[in-house]
Amino acid sequence: MCELGTLEKCNEEVQVCKKCGEINYDGVNFCQHCGDMLVDLTYVFCNICGTKNFTANKYCDECNIKL
Ligand SMILES: [Zn+2]
Numbered sequence: 001m002c003e004l005g006t007l008e009k010c011n012e013e014v015q016v017c018k019k020c021g022e023i024n025y026d027g028v029n030f031c032q033h034c035g036d037m038l039v040d041l042t043y044v045f046c047n048i049c050g051t052k053n054f055t056a057n058k059y060c061d062e063c064n065i066k067l
């Protein structure tokens, strides 16, 4: 899915494991490295700065990147 020149777009489609930091690609619910659940019903972690945001937020509180 990730092609040259579309890295920025790809970044929005990955989920970074909050436990081990492994980058997991869109469509997986569990970390491919440690098996930790990636889908948090209360919070979502910014892929760019790692700030914890409420899932209702569309943009990161810290860096305003699209969550
Ligand atoms: Zn992990």
Ligand SMILES: [Zn+2]
Binding pocket: 046, 047, 048, 049, 050, 051, 060, 061, 062, 063, 064, 065
């Ligand atoms: Zn952020």
